[in-house]
Amino acid sequence: MHKKNINTGNLYIISTPIGNIKDITYRSIETLKNVDIIAAENINHTKKLLNFYKIKNKIISFNKNNEKKKNEKILKILLNKKHVGIVSNAGTPLINDPGYLIVKKCHKKNIKVTPIPGPCAAIAAISSSGIQTKKFCYEGFVPKKKKKIKKMLEKLYLEDRTIIIYETSNRIIKTLKIMSKIFGKNKKITFAKEITKIWETIKKTKLKKLIKWLKSKKSRTKGEIILIIDRNKKLKKKKIYKKILKTFKIVKNFLPTSTAIKITSKIHDLNKNILYKYILKK
Known part of the structure; x- marks a missing residue:
């Protein structure tokens, strides 16, 4: 296991509310106050949250359009022993939001990455x-x-x-x-x-x-x-249920494959394309 570099700042992945502004942890508020810079997906959106909790801190833009460009800037800040907090517009960052590349770079450079858990839609x-x-x-x-x-x-x-x-x-x-x-x-x-x-x-x-x-x-x-x-309770992953295959084999004795697939899929309420692909692979 690699030891984290104590000569750098920390990168914090900070969860924020997904709707109700009160859905935020004390730790998230404390971290937002104490990091040196907040990297926000949308500066104006994040400012509303910061203003509500009376947090005054420096914010930089960090979104899908400028992520690659800003990665180097954030990395430089971290290597200068300053702490950075990443926030998305809502919920936990990196879930359908930017941040993966900088986290990957931090692991490569042994920079500590700290998740601050909270809401996730x-x-x-x-x-x-x-x-x-x-x-x-x-x-x-x-x-x-x-x-x-x-x-x-x-x-x-x-x-x-x-x-x-x-x-x-x-x-x-x-x-x-x-x-x-x-x-x-x-x-x-x-x-x-x-x-x-x-x-x-x-x-x-x-x-x-x-x-x-x-x-x-x-x-x-x-x-x-x-x-x-809801999960498929009748079928096992990558394996068609035995009853369905049995029906198909019986029908196929009297009709062409394509027709047998159509009839079997109707009987068992199964999508014909899925059954067809499975039959072809066998």
Whole structure:
């Protein structure tokens, strides 16, 4: 194990509120006060938080557009024995936010990296979802293009862990429709929106009911959205359930492969593309 360099400053990964400004730890406030410089994803956004807690400190911009350029500047500050705190607009930095590259550089230079834990939207959503929390996977934001969404969801269909994904308000209906074709209309899902904010909504239901509910009132799709999708209880990862294969083999005795796949997928409410890909690999 490498010893951390005591001749440098520390890099602090500081969690901040995801909505409610009071959701911050005493340690986060103390760290924001005591670091030499705060590297913020959005300076004006962070200033609101600092002003609320009467924190006066130097802030520099650090976001996805200038991350590579600012990495060297931050590294230089740290090597000059000054402490830097990274904050994102909301929640825990580096989760869908910049910071990975500078953390990687710090480990390489043996500069101490200290996490200051706190709010995380994904964890807050799954904890209140009513869906199994023992094992889960976090997939971040859904891709923009339909083909890529389909490809992503087809892979996740075989997932035996609870799935956490983020989606935007303008694409949510489209994504849920694609999801219902792949996962089936009766798939259990929790829709979490605006966690900790005034319009916070957490609704557990079936996919078909969720689509209908969102369509009935446009304002329901507005805000920051997290989807918690129930694990596949019938299928094991990368292994099609025995009953489904048995059905396919029986049907295939009387019909061509493509037709047998279509009929089997209808019987078991399984996406035909997933079954087709699996059959081809065997």
